[in-house]
Amino acid sequence: MPIGIVTGGQAIRWLDVRVLGQAAHAGTTPMAFRRDALFGSAEMASALEAIAVEFAPQGLVTIGELSICNSSRNTIAADLSFAVDLRHPDDARIEAMEGALHERFAAIAAKRALTVEIARHWVSPATPFDDGCVAAVARAVDALDYPHQRIVSGAGHDAIHMARYCPTAMIFIPCVGGLSHNEAEDALPEDVTRGADVLLHAMLERAGRATAQRPGANHGA
Secondary structure, eight states, X not given: OOEEEEEEEOXXXXXXXXXEOOOOBTTTSOGGGOOOXXXXXXXXXXXXXXXXXXXXXXXXXXXXXXXETTOOXXXXXXXXXXXXXXXXXSHHHXXXXXXXXXXXXXXXXXXXXXXXXXXXXXXXXXXXXXXXXXXXXXXHHHHHTOOEEEEEEOSOOHHHHHTTTSOOOEEEOXXXXXXXXXXXXXXXXXXXXXXXXXXXXXXXXXXXXXXXXXXXXXXXO
16 A cells, blocks of 8 residues: 555563573583573573464564573573563553463473563553544545555654654555565655655645645645
């Protein structure tokens, strides 16, 4: 779709997870006696992916950072930390996702004789945009006759923060291949133009100056 009419931002929760085991020699410690923080974390990552499946299609999970403290090629990992990103448009559902994470991570740690610590790093609740601003964008899209869809923002844009203090809305345009947060991200000129057209019309309406009421306006610009 050329235009996305953004109705709000989804809920986001960032969690910091630390998994503690026991360092030991990779060549002398039988597998059955190991308390391997890395293998335990790998099982937790698989459990996290399963949670996303259970809350599909809107539930999203990501592990974007992982580090092993005092890592060594021939030492069993004993202190590992990773970051979890949870997202869902509904506050109650993301709460359930976090609850499932705590329950399953604790069970995995107990089974493997590990310790797991989970702390909230940042929480952003689901944020609806201003009805009037969203309606202005919708009317602009209709006036321009652009194909469109209503969409909840998956990312934590500045507009999510602004919406808590002033009337806010957003307009989305496509990225080539849907790719974002990547050096290959790109937007075609015609898509940028459509987005700018919608923004202009919505702003003029919001300012009380409809384009039809502007004699001599250059509508081809």
